[in-house]
Amino acid sequence: xxxxxxxxxxxxxxxxxxxxxxxxxxxxxxxxxxxxxxxxxxxxxxxxxxxxxxxxxxxxxxxxxxxxxxxxxxxxxxxxxxxxxxxxxxxxxxxxxxxxxxxxxxxxxxxxxxxxxx
Amino acid sequence: xxxxxxxxxxxxxxxxxxxxxxxxxxxxxxxxxxxxxxxxxxxxxxxxxxxxxxxxxxxxxxxxxxxxxxxxxxxxxxxxxxxxxxxxxxxxxxxxxxxxxxxxxxxxxxxx
Numbered sequence: 001x002x003x004x005x006x007x008x009x010x011x012x013x014x015x016x017x018x019x020x021x022x023x024x025x026x027x028x029x030x031x032x033x034x035x036x037x038x039x040x041x042x043x044x045x046x047x048x049x050x051x052x053x054x055x056x057x058x059x060x061x062x063x064x065x066x067x068x069x070x071x072x073x074x075x076x077x078x079x080x081x082x083x084x085x086x087x088x089x090x091x092x093x094x095x096x097x098x099x100x101x102x103x104x105x106x107x108x109x110x111x112x113x114x115x116x117x118x
Numbered sequence: 119x120x121x122x123x124x125x126x127x128x129x130x131x132x133x134x135x136x137x138x139x140x141x142x143x144x145x146x147x148x149x150x151x152x153x154x155x156x157x158x159x160x161x162x163x164x165x166x167x168x169x170x171x172x173x174x175x176x177x178x179x180x181x182x183x184x185x186x187x188x189x190x191x192x193x194x195x196x197x198x199x200x201x202x203x204x205x206x207x208x209x210x211x212x213x214x215x216x217x218x219x220x221x222x223x224x225x226x227x228x229x230x
Contacts, residue, residue, distance in 0.1 A: 004161070031216055042122075042207050042220030043162065056215065091161050097216050106152055107218060109161035 002026060004110035006092050012116045013082055020078045021113045025094030032075050033107060034067055035091040036060065043091055049075060082117045089114050121145045122210050124221035132229055137195040139224050141208030144189065148210040152218070153182060153193045156205045165206075166193070198228045 005024040013019050025032050030051050035043035046065070048056045051072035061067075064082075069075040079086055093107040123142045131137045139153075149170040154162035168175040168182045168191070175182050181194045195202055208221040 006161075033217065035218075035220075040222065042124075042209075042222050043218070045217050045219070048215055048217055050215070056217065093161075093218075095216050105216070106164045106167050107216060108164060109154075111159075111161045114159070 004092055004094055004108050006090075006110035006113050008113055009111060010114045010116075012118060015084060015117055016081055018078065018080045019082060019115065020076055021090055021092075021115075023075045023077070023092030023110060024073075025075070025092070026108060029094035029096050029108075030072070031095045031097050031107075032069055033093045033095075034075070034077050035093065035109075037089045037091060037112070038087075046077075079115075082115075084117045087115055087117045120222075121148075122208055122219045122221040124208055124224050126224050127222070128225040128227070130227045130229060131198045133200060134197045137193075137198045137202065137226055137228070139193040139195075139206050139208070139226070141191050141193075141221055142189060143191075143210050143219075145210070145212060145219070146189070147212035148219075150211045150216075151182070151184060151191050152209045152211075153180070154207045154209060154220075155202075156207060156223070162207055195226075198226075200228050200230065202226060203228045 007022045032049040034046040037043045049069040064080045067077045089112045091112045093109045095107040152167040153165040156162045166180045184191045205223045207223045209218040
């Protein structure tokens, strides 16, 4: 399977615990995005990587959230001291972009990680 | 600040008929528009896109229309099939990073 892969698919954690999610993008894609989706809403942008550089972070991404993409391959999203309001579906997407004539291309999403904070 | 709006939360259509989903946007800097389909407990699946230099793009049963002056786009699905029952999201991006702004989605139900 050469699509975007996210692990785990589901995570239940107690309030105050730390959690980490992993995303493996499509191998040749240089761009990687994290989004968060809550019930009845569309995905909301969290952060963006161009290769290994984190180029933008949303105001939604509080200090408890950190994301990395070492070596420009897989990415991790860590949430420290989880709160019940963090319960959501966390989506990772990747795309190929920034090349002449194809500045933006379609982003492909993984199946998401469903986080439940109890 | 909701820059992409899908004002119809749901749409019911008979199998074989046309489904028309609408989307409005407010940011004139958006230059690339996409439609995604989402089943429960899965990530969004890319359907079709359109660049702002075009006003129509077609792919099989799916056609997207863009009206830049009205800041409006629509997705036509014809003929509608039961497997099309899902939530459809409109998304838009502008600038060089491809960050997407999504609408809230439209739940489509295709009835026999």
